[in-house]
Amino acid sequence: ETGVTQSPTHLIKTRGQQVTLRCSSQSGHNTVSWYQQALGQGPQFIFQYYREEENGRGNFPPRFSGLQFPNYSSELNVNALELDDSALYLCASSPTGGRAGETQYFGPGTRLLVL
């Protein structure tokens, strides 16, 4: 059983640009969630996808969007990058519909720096 992987590991962008981060969930996991972890903070929930549909969203603006594909891969897209978007972005997969309390399996994250 392979773990959750993310690419790239590090990324530098400039303000106003767009970025796409990728995640490959564990095989058989239908749910993927994305988190933003700013320096010195805990991960903050961005949104969750279940079977290719967004089914939950945190307090993030619409310029944060996502996609989930049938092959257990997913993307986080951020448009019009701002300096405050600099953070570690984590994806996490879980086997079923994302029930409360269900274990999530996290990837190592993508560190994004916006200059």
Next chain:
Amino acid sequence: DQQVKQNSPSLSVQEGRISILNCDYTNSMFDYFLWYKKYPAEGPTFLISISSIKDKNEDGRFTVFLNKSAKHLSLHIVPSQPGDSAVYFCAASDSGSGGYQKVTFGTGTKLQVIP
């Protein structure tokens, strides 16, 4: 609005002694609580969880205690080992959050176990 709070950013404990990590929450709708451990350059790893219908859950050296009236939970590690040195995140979720798993994390406590 920090709904999950870990007021101790760091903790140092001697090997073999007990480590106690504390967490407070404000949202009374939370009904599952989880602890995750994070090593540098890795994603968080699930450690132990507890539902709100219990007040204690034990798994080997790790025990989580929940005091609902005080909105407080704690993680006990006995005995502490050098390999336990990591950042520990307290997290909570609400099963009534619309069918998806919105997990709210605390800011983390960095545990150092001194040999």
